[in-house]
Amino acid sequence: MSHFSSKDSSLDNLLRRDPRTEWIARNRLHPLHSSVVSAGQGEVRGSSGLLRKNPHVIGFIGPNGIKRIDRANLSSAGLNSKKRTGEAKETQRPLHIVENPDAYIMVVADMIGGRLTSHDKDILGLAHQLVAEGNQNTAVVLVCFGESKETQFDLAGVDRLIHLSADEFEGFAPEVRVAALIQIETQYRPEHWLFPDSVHGGSDLASRLAAKLGERPAAQAWQVTASTTTSRGASGSQDIRRETPRILMLMEECANAIEDTRHQVLPLDLSEEFIVPSGSCLLDKGQIEVDSNAVPLAEAEFILSAGNGIHNWDQFHSAAAALGATEGASRVAVDDGFMPRSRQVGASGTWVTARVYLAVGISGAIQHMQGIGQCDKVVAINTDAGCDMVKRADLAVIADSEAILEELTKLAQQYSLSKSQEEKSDAA
Amino acid sequence: MLPNINVVSLVSVGRHPQSGRARRAEQDGRAVELGLNLAGNTLTVVHAGNAQEPVLRQYAGMGLPSLTVLAQESDCDALPALVSFLKDKHIDVVLTGVRAESGESSGMLPYLLAEQLGWPLVPRVAEILNIKEGEAEVLLALPRGQRRAVIVKLPFIASVDNAAQEARQTAFGPGLRADFKVLTLERVVDEAASQWQINIAKPRPKRLKVVKAKTAADRMKAATAKPVGGGGKIMKDETAAEKAQAIFDLLLEEKVVR
Ligand SMILES: Cc1cc2nc3c(=O)[nH]c(=O)nc-3n(C[C@H](O)[C@H](O)[C@H](O)COP(=O)(O)OP(=O)(O)OC[C@H]3O[C@@H](n4cnc5c(N)ncnc54)[C@H](O)[C@@H]3O)c2cc1C
Numbered sequence: 169m170s171h172f173s174s175k176d177s178s179l180d181n182l183l184r185r186d187p188r189t190e191w192i193a194r195n196r197l198h199p200l201h202s203s204v205v206s207a208g209q210g211e212v213r214g215s216s217g218l219l220r221k222n223p224h225v226i227g228f229i230g231p232n233g234i235k236r237i238d239r240a241n242l243s244s245a246g247l248n249s250k251k252r253t254g255e256a257k258e259t260q261r262p263l264h265i266v267e268n269p270d271a272y273i274m275v276v277a278d279m280i281g282g283r284l285t286s287h288d289k290d291i292l293g294l295a296h297q298l299v300a301e302g303n304q305n306t307a308v309v310l311v312c313f314g315e316s317k318e319t320q321f322d323l324a325g326v327d328r329l330i331h332l333s334a335d336e337f338e339g340f341a342p343e344v345r346v347a348a349l350i351q352i353e354t355q356y357r358p359e360h361w362l363f364p365d366s367v368h369g370g371s372d373l374a375s376r377l378a379a380k381l382g383e384r385p386a387a388q389a390w391q392v393t394a395s396t397t398t399s400r401g402a403s404g405s406q407d408i409r410r411e412t413p414r415i416l417m418l419m420e421e422c423a424n425a426i427e428d429t430r431h432q433v434l435p436l437d438l439s440e441e442f443i444v445p446s447g448s449c450l451l452d453k454g455q456i457e458v459d460s461n462a463v464p465l466a467e468a469e470f471i472l473s474a475g476n477g478i479h480n481w482d483q484f485h486s487a488a489a490a491l492g493a494t495e496g497a498s499r500v501a502v503d504d505g506f507m508p509r510s511r512q513v514g515a516s517g518t519w520v521t522a523r524v525y526l527a528v529g530i531s532g533a534i535q536h537m538q539g540i541g542q543c544d545k546v547v548a549i550n551t552d553a554g555c556d557m558v559k560r561a562d563l564a565v566i567a568d569s570e571a572i573l574e575e576l577t578k579l580a581q582q583y584s585l586s587k588s589q590e591e592k593s594d595a596a
Numbered sequence: 597m598l599p600n601i602n603v604v605s606l607v608s609v610g611r612h613p614q615s616g617r618a619r620r621a622e623q624d625g626r627a628v629e630l631g632l633n634l635a636g637n638t639l640t641v642v643h644a645g646n647a648q649e650p651v652l653r654q655y656a657g658m659g660l661p662s663l664t665v666l667a668q669e670s671d672c673d674a675l676p677a678l679v680s681f682l683k684d685k686h687i688d689v690v691l692t693g694v695r696a697e698s699g700e701s702s703g704m705l706p707y708l709l710a711e712q713l714g715w716p717l718v719p720r721v722a723e724i725l726n727i728k729e730g731e732a733e734v735l736l737a738l739p740r741g742q743r744r745a746v747i748v749k750l751p752f753i754a755s756v757d758n759a760a761q762e763a764r765q766t767a768f769g770p771g772l773r774a775d776f777k778v779l780t781l782e783r784v785v786d787e788a789a790s791q792w793q794i795n796i797a798k799p800r801p802k803r804l805k806v807v808k809a810k811t812a813a814d815r816m817k818a819a820t821a822k823p824v825g826g827g828g829k830i831m832k833d834e835t836a837a838e839k840a841q842a843i844f845d846l847l848l849e850e851k852v853v854r
Contacts (some may be wrong), residue, residue: 340736370701410788523852
């Protein structure tokens with residue numbers, strides 16, 4: 169029943185009057201009166217056209233004989249089936265279809281760690297705003313480089329996808345990436361190029377493309393319509409309004425992400441094989457090791473955090489060194505004097521933004537959880553399977569911290585050993 | 597210090613974030629510092645703009661014997677003047693900031709210079725390790741305190757990140773005594789920029805967390821429930837080695853262990 173009503177919700181808004189049933193409903197002496205009223209049409213109109221509600225037919229008698237009125241409609245179809253409809257509703261966002269698009273808007277995503285960031289999603293939302301203002305038959309195309317772990321492109325608003333995953337796009341390869349963008353430009357002539365104005369390579373790529381195409385971009389744009397763009401200038405102290413250029417570097421939260429449509433995510437191809445430009449002047453030597461404990465805790469990418477469940481502190485420090493993780497701690501570990509105050513994670517410590525947070529022997533008190541709210545992946549090592557940290561964790565291991573840390577240290581050492589041997593044999 | 601390389605640092609007028617007064621720009625100061633460490637007294641420091649600007653004395657006070665000014669009005673585009681200054685000179689390295697603190701602050705200048713001169717560009721440099729045999733090894737500043745080593749052919753342009761070594765203190769007297777070479781080159785008025793409407797920045801609205809719930813009960817739940825992750829995997833009965841392997845695989849997959 170609930171399924172039926174949700175499907176026809178658009179028809180519900182349209183008031184269709186049936187004078188005969190209305191008349192029967194008004195006439196209590198009519199032989200069909202009771203069947204019409206109890207048919208649950210909901211609406212009974214009085215002679216003046218006013219909505220009449222019969223308070224006596226609302227609700228039902230509960231098991232203990234007391235009348236219950238269930239306005240949230242929770243029990244109408246039983247708990248189980250209700251849950252199922254709820255899930256089904258989530259996947260049933262209407263599909264936004266663009267067939268044979270006349271124009272394209274390209275969004276070049278940062279894809280940190282292979283997934284769309286919230287910044288990327290906001291920009292996809294902005295692209296759809298631009299589509300809504302102009303030609304409706306425009307496809308929003310996501311251009312992404314390298315490996316992708318994203319599974320929800322459709323919910324983020326990607327109509328078409330250009331995924332360039334070849335090896336030469338990996339790492340620091342701005343020249344190759346720009347060459348690919350130029351090829352896309354000549355083939356599709358997009359209406360706009362949207363980039364995140366970020367330190368993750370978005371603004372670098374945008375600037376290179378703009379310089380190559382000889383177009384003047386707007387950097388740090390935060391209010392964009394089809395006609396005008398407002399961007400920050402003079403280190404954020406001025407707003408510059410101008411006509412919307414073709415290339416935009418957008419600040420975070422420039423628009424709302426897509427929330428209620430699903431999109432096609434059809435692959436879009438380059439017509440010609442992409443040829444890697446020769447004679448590159450830049451040679452990537454890879455990321456180099458930095459002292460992970462010199463990285464400020466708030467910025468660290470990977471944190472190994474210790475709580476009251478750590479008993480062997482020397483082992484903990486060597487594990488952090490072997491894994492190349494920045495050390496963090498819960499308040500108890502700090503109060504007990506095992507870790508410095510600057511390492512404390514949580515409400516009264518540092519709010520961290522790590523992509524991976526490995527919590528060893530931390531119960532997950534709310535003050536601690538607040539500090540790790542922005543972490544992507546949480547891994548817990550704990551002896552207590554029922555603690556809050558295990559509930560929050562993406563991967564939880566129920567075991568003694570000492571045993572696991574020992575194994576982890578071994579694994580990390582083996583891994584770095586095999587890697588250095590590989591390098592040696594490569595060099596030889 | 598490396599002998600026989602020609603380094604040019606480009607400087608602009610900065611803006612103090614609180615008071616808004618003109619100052620030595622943060623990143624440009626670092627570019628001069630990096631240039632001084634590379635080339636010592638042979639460093640050329642260039643500013644395109646007003647030669648009477650007092651802030652230039654702050655750069656000169658870092659120990660520069662002289663400073664070159666390409667004289668132009670404030671509504672002119674710095675690019676053509678800089679290109680014609682840099683062209684046909686034997687320059688190996690040009691250092692700039694990532695983004696100017698005044699004007700459009702788009703950060704395009706190094707890119708446009710690189711495009712017009714046909715040189716490679718390395719963005720957000722933290723350190724230049726060495727320069728030899730026509731190549732330089734530089735460290736780029738990545739987010740989260742990470743560094744990437746890149747080898748780039750000379751001549752190249754580098755924009756200097758805030759992670760580079762801080763600019764040294766400036767001395768007032770030597771700054772005043774420094775010799776200014778004022779050159780007058782092409783002046784091109786930035787036509788496009790004169791069409792813009794420029795206002796004082798409006799504070800951006802904070803995004804509110806809107807709970808999309810149909811009923812009051814749902815809203816109550818959203819407001820009071822503890823945030824829980826999407827029900828992760830729990831490993832209980834495996835051996836310690838297996839559990840550790842699972843964790844390590846996740847770390848490898850997320851590329852935090854390299
Ligand atoms: C005003 C206020 C502010 C606070 N601010 C903070 C803050 O900023 N940061 C913060 O962290 N805390 C803060 N706290 C403290 C917080 O409430 C908790 O007391 C604290 O986080 C608990 O730390 P813990 O999880 O390490 O210790 P416990 O709660 O003692 O948890 C230890 C965990 O380790 C497990 N364990 C034990 N032995 C082992 C073993 N051998 N192997 C594996 N697991 C084991 C246990 O099962 C348990 O889950 C604050 C408290 C207050 C009142």
